[in-house]
Amino acid sequence: MAFLEVNGxxxxxxxxxxxxxxxxxxxxxEVLAIIGSSGSGKTTLLRCMNFLETPDAGRIVLNGExxxxxxxKYSDREIREKRLHFGLVxxxxxxxxxxxxxxxxxxxxxxxxxxxxxxxxxxAEKTQIRKEIEExxxxxLASVGLSDKLMNYPCELSGGxxxxxxxxxxxxxxPVILCFDEPTSALDPELTGEVLKVIRELKTTDRTMIIVTxxxxxxxxxxxxxxxxADGIIEEYGTPEEVFGNPKxxxxxxxxxxxxxxxx
Amino acid sequence: xxFLEVTAQLSKGFLTxxxxxxxxxxxxxxxxxxxxxxxxxxxxxxxxxxxxxxWIIRGTPLMLQIILVFYGPGLIGWDIKIDRLxxxxxxxxxxxxxxxxEIYRGGIESxxxxxxxxxxxxxxxxxxxFFKVVLFQVVKRIVPPMGNEIITLVKxxxxxxxxxxxxxxxxAQDIISQKSLIWPLFYVGAFYLLFSGxxxxxxxxxxxxxxxxxx
Ligand SMILES: Nc1ncnc2c1ncn2[C@@H]1O[C@H](COP(=O)(O)OP(=O)(O)O)[C@@H](O)[C@H]1O
Ligand SMILES: [Mg+2]
Numbered sequence: 031m032a033f034l035e036v037n038g039x040x041x042x043x044x045x046x047x048x049x050x051x052x053x054x055x056x057x058x059x060e061v062l063a064i065i066g067s068s069g070s071g072k073t074t075l076l077r078c079m080n081f082l083e084t085p086d087a088g089r090i091v092l093n094g095e096x097x098x099x100x101x102x103k104y105s106d107r108e109i110r111e112k113r114l115h116f117g118l119v120x121x122x123x124x125x126x127x128x129x130x131x132x133x134x135x136x137x138x139x140x141x142x143x144x145x146x147x148x149x150x151x152x153x154a155e156k157t158q159i160r161k162e163i164e165e166x167x168x169x170x171l172a173s174v175g176l177s178d179k180l181m182n183y184p185c186e187l188s189g190g191x192x193x194x195x196x197x198x199x200x201x202x203x204x205p206v207i208l209c210f211d212e213p214t215s216a217l218d219p220e221l222t223g224e225v226l227k228v229i230r231e232l233k234t235t236d237r238t239m240i241i242v243t244x245x246x247x248x249x250x251x252x253x254x255x256x257x258x259x260a261d262g263i264i265e266e267y268g269t270p271e272e273v274f275g276n277p278k279x280x281x282x283x284x285x286x287x288x289x290x291x292x293x294x
Numbered sequence: 295x296x297f298l299e300v301t302a303q304l305s306k307g308f309l310t311x312x313x314x315x316x317x318x319x320x321x322x323x324x325x326x327x328x329x330x331x332x333x334x335x336x337x338x339x340x341x342x343x344x345x346x347x348x349w350i351i352r353g354t355p356l357m358l359q360i361i362l363v364f365y366g367p368g369l370i371g372w373d374i375k376i377d378r379l380x381x382x383x384x385x386x387x388x389x390x391x392x393x394x395x396e397i398y399r400g401g402i403e404s405x406x407x408x409x410x411x412x413x414x415x416x417x418x419x420x421x422x423x424f425f426k427v428v429l430f431q432v433v434k435r436i437v438p439p440m441g442n443e444i445i446t447l448v449k450x451x452x453x454x455x456x457x458x459x460x461x462x463x464x465x466a467q468d469i470i471s472q473k474s475l476i477w478p479l480f481y482v483g484a485f486y487l488l489f490s491g492x493x494x495x496x497x498x499x500x501x502x503x504x505x506x507x508x509x
Contacts, residue, residue, distance in 0.1 A: 080415050081414075082414060082415065106419070106420070110417050110419065111417075113414070113415060113417065114417045116415070118415040120408060120411070120412065122408055124408035124409060124411065124412035125412075126409070126412070126427055127431065127507050127509040128431060128434070128507055137416075137426065138416035138417060138418060141417075141418055141419075141422050141426065142418075145422065146419070183506070183507040184507070184509075185507050185508040185509055199416070200415075200416075203416055203417060
C-alpha cells in the first residue's frame with residue numbers, strides 16, 4: 031500500500047476548472063518534484079493537500095488513514111489536526127515580521143503544545159515544554175545554517191536566509207510530508223543554491239517531500255519521481271530519467287524544450 | 295482680571311476638555327473595533343447595517359450629531375433630562391469610533407493573506423492567528439493614522455460649546471466677552487499647542503518603538 035494516495039482531486043474556482051482529476055501515490059521517504067508551466071494548477075494542488083483549498087471531489091489517504099474525502103464534512107478543529115500531517119513552504123516565505131528568527135520557529139509549536147493542550151499545565155511543565163521547543167528549534171536552525179541569526183528579524187535577512195527560516199519553521203511542526211511551492215522563485219539566482227542545498231540535505235534524512243519547482247536541473251538530480259502537470263491534469267509521471275530523458279507526451283517535450291531555451 | 299485668575303478659569307475649562315478627550319478615547323478605541331468586526335462580517339445584512347451607519351456618521355458634521363444627541367430625545371417626546379457633558383461624550387464616542395473603525399479595517403485588510411495562511415498551515419487556530427500574528431502588525435500600521443485622529447480629537451473637543459458645555463474655548467470666550475480682554479485667546483492657543491505637542495511626542499515615541507522591524 032502506498033504511503034500517500036491522492037485520488038481524483040477536482041477543484042474549480044467559479045467556472046474555471048483548475049484541477050481535473052489528479053491521481054498519484056508516493057512512498058515514504060520519496061521526493062516528488064512537480065513541474066509544469068505557470069497556471070497549470072501546481073500551487074492549487076499543494077494548497078488542496080494543505081487544506082488551504084477544499085477540493086470539490088477526491089480523497090487523500092495517508093498511511094492508510096483517510097485524511098480527506100470531498101463527501102465528508104470537517105470542523106475547523108479536524109482540519110487543523112489533519113493539515114499538521116503536511117507542511118508548506120511558500121514561494122514568498124511568509125515569515126512573521128515582528129518576531130525574531132528563533133521566535134518564528136518556536137511560536138507554532140508552543141501554541142500547539144501549550145495553548146491548545148487538553149490538560150491544564152503547571153507553570154513548571156510549561157517552562158519545560160518551552161525549553162524543549164526552543165532547544166529543538168535551535169537544532170533545526172543550526173541544520174539549515176542559521177545559528178548566528180537566531181535573534182535577527184526577518185527584514186534583516188537575505189531572501190535565501192528567510193526561506194531557510196521558513197523551512198525550519200515548517201520542520202519544527204514535524205510534518206510527515208513537507209511541501210514546497212517554488213521555494214526559490216522569489217530569490218535572486220545567486221541565492222537559490224543555498225536553499226536547494228538545504229532541501230537536498232533533507233532528502234538525505236529520508237524526509238518525504240513534494241517540491242513544485244522551475245529548477246529543472248534540481249528536479250532531475252534531487253527527485254525520485256517527477257510529475258509534469260498541464261492544464262489541471264498529470265500529463266506525465268515517472269522517474270527523472272523517464273520524464274526528462276524519454277518523455278512520452280508531446281506537451282512534455284515542448285515544455286522541456288522551452289525551459290531549456292530559457293536557461294541558455 | 296489677573297493672569298492667575300485667568301489661568302484658574304481656563305484651567306477649569308481645560309479640565310472639561312481633558313475629560314471629553316479622555317473618555318472619548320477610552321470609549322471609542324474598543325467600540326471602533328466592534329464596528330470594524332461588524333462592517334467586516336460575513337453576514338451581509340449585518341455588514342451593510344454597519345457600513346451605512348459608518349457612512350452616515352462620517353458623512354455628517356460632528357456638531358450636528360452633538361445637537362441631535364442633546365435635543366433629539368426631547369423632540370421625539372422623551373421626557374428625560376440629558377446631562378450636557380454626557381450628550382457631548384456620547385456623540386464624540388460614536389463619531390470617533392466610526393473613524394477609528396475605518397482605520398482598523400484598513401489596517402486589518404492591509405495584512406497580506408500569506409500571514410494568515412502561514413499561521414493556518416502551522417496549525418494555529420483563527421484566534422491565535424489574529425492575536426499572535428496579525429494584531430501586532432495591524433497596530434504598527436495604524437499608529438500614524440490613529441495619531442492624526444487623536445490630534446484632531448484634541449481640537450474637536452471645542453465643538454462641545456455648541457450645547458454650552460464650558461470647555462477650554464468657551465471659558466476663554468466668556469472672559470473675552472465679559473472683561474474685554476484679547477490675550478486669553480492666545481493663552482488658550484498655548485494650552486492646545488502644549489497638549490497636542492505632548493501627544494505628538496508620545497505618538498512619535500510609540501511609532502519609533504514599533505519600527506524595530508520593517509514591513
Ligand atoms: N483563488 C483563486 N480564484 C480563482 N482562480 C484561481 C485561484 N487560484 C488559482 N486560480 C487559477 O487557477 C489556475 C491555476 O493556478 P495555480 O494553481 O496557481 O497554477 P500554478 O501554480 O501551476 O502556476 C490559474 O489559472 C489561476 O488563475
Ligand atoms: Mg504556483
